[in-house]
Amino acid sequence: MKIAVIIPSRYGSSRFEGKPLARICGKPMIQRVTEAALAAKNVTDVVVATDDPRIAEAVRGFGGRPVMTGRGNRSGTDRVAEAAERMGLSLDDIVINVQGDQPLLEPRCLDAVAAPLVSDPAIGMTTLAFRIVNPDEITNPKDVKVTFDARGFALYFSRSPIPFGRDSDTVFDTYKHLGVYAYTRRFLEIFRQLPEGRLEAIEKLEQLRALEFGHRIKIVVTPYDSPEVDLPEDIERMETLLQSAGTAGKG
Secondary structure (H helix, E strand, C coil): EEEEEEEEEECCCCCCHHHHHHHECEEEEHHHHHHHHHHHHEEEEEEEECCCCCHHHHHHCCCCCEECCCCCCCCCCHHHHHHHHHCCCCCEEEEEECCCCCCCCCEEEEEEEHHHHHHHHCCCCCEEEECCCCHHHHHCCCCCCCEEEECCCEEEEECCCCCCCCCCCCCCEEEEEEEEEEEHHHHHHHHHHHCCCCCHHHCCCHHHHHHCCCCCCCCECCCCCCHHHHHHHCCHHHHHHHHHHCCCCCC
16 A cells, blocks of 8 residues: 655745745745655655646756646645546555645654554545644634544534634633645545535635535544745744754755
């Protein structure tokens, strides 16, 4: 069984064009994400799935492996599914979808998110969640929240605070969804054939497509946060975090 990391990467962005190539402490962001993925213990392949030759050239420049995909993909997961097909992965192989804008990705997260798929063939899709420690993230729609049942399967993802405490003195944890998914290649083929979901269109969250059509998503809670770069001003924050951790020169 292969465990392949596929990093979907687009050049165009209304908020930050060319984001994957933005330099963070001297390295393109896509390079930092790729190097973190390569450091995961159980990962066998790491590729960058892109439709832009500028990104492909940059990936080849640091020794990475680009896979060219079409421009018509509806979401990052659809792009990952196309790349997995082009790579010739078998239906039983595991595919990890890592967003290309998470330069502080902890490699151990990738082994953790794949583990349920290795141990239970009935599970088709998993994703990461992190217990929120910054209260601003609970109300910020940029940070997606997730609730899950007693067995650890997702109930809902939302840009709104969930759950919402009716009484002000209710104490509970809120979990942030991190943009790292794992699937069997078999489930990826199922996912790419589904139409866009109504809730997916409203919240602009592709993972809701799976829930809306009756598929389960196993939640893996991780102790490692993985903040994303959304805007150019986020670069300085990432560099500060890297420097404070003493990893500015590392992947």
